[in-house]
Amino acid sequence: MRLYLDENSASKELVARLTTVGHEVIDVLRGVDDLVVWEHSQEQGAAVVTENAVDFVPLAEHAADHWGLLLIYRENDRERDMTAAAIARAIGRVDHAHPDGVRGQILILNSYRG
Numbered sequence: 001m002r003l004y005l006d007e008n009s010a011s012k013e014l015v016a017r018l019t020t021v022g023h024e025v026i027d028v029l030r031g032v033d034d035l036v037v038w039e040h041s042q043e044q045g046a047a048v049v050t051e052n053a054v055d056f057v058p059l060a061e062h063a064a065d066h067w068g069l070l071l072i073y074r075e076n077d078r079e080r081d082m083t084a085a086a087i088a089r090a091i092g093r094v095d096h097a098h099p100d101g102v103r104g105q106i107l108i109l110n111s112y113r114g
Contacts (some may be wrong), residue, residue, distance in 0.1 A: 001095045001102070002026065002067070004041035006034075006050040009072060009087075017088035023095075035059065042067055047102050049091070049109070060106050068102030070094065072109050086113050 002024045005014065010028045018025050026044045029037055034055040041048045047068030050056050060069040070091065074081050082090065090112040094102065097112070 001091065002044070002046040003070075003091070004028070004037070004044065004046040004048050006037060006048065006052060006056075007031075008051050009049050011084055014084040014087055017084055018091065021088070021092060023091065038063075049087070057106060065104055068104070069106045070102070070109050071106065082110060082113060089113065 003018060004026050005028060007028050007030050010025075015025050024046075026041070026046050029040055034052065038048065038056065038059045042063070045067055047070055048056060048060075049070045049072065051072045051074055053071050053073070056069055057071075060066050072082055072087060087109060090109040093112040093114060094107060094109070098105070
């Protein structure tokens with residue numbers, strides 16, 4: 001799966017875990033407006049992985065043919081928040097559950113932690 005991790009989600013550990021299992025992670029734009037990030041990810045044909053549902057869900061809802069939006073919800077509880085390993089596993093499960101891709105979909109990765 002081709003992915004764009006927003007700057008709040010793009011830890012070196014997560015990038016390494018995703019690329020190790022065959023996902024393609026495109027370069028992160030830092031310090032730019034969310035609309036610029038969204039447009040860049042769509043031009044690159046990449047699903048966006050973000051913790052920022054407030055800003056990205058409206059962008060996805062206004063673009064029916066987007067490449068996908070994968071949301072991470074934080075619960076501010078270290079034992080319940082998803083780690084990089086858990087996020088990578090959840091993305092693997094999404095990839096398995098949606099073999100034709102996630103185009104046009106908004107999915108919550110927390111639901112795929114298994």
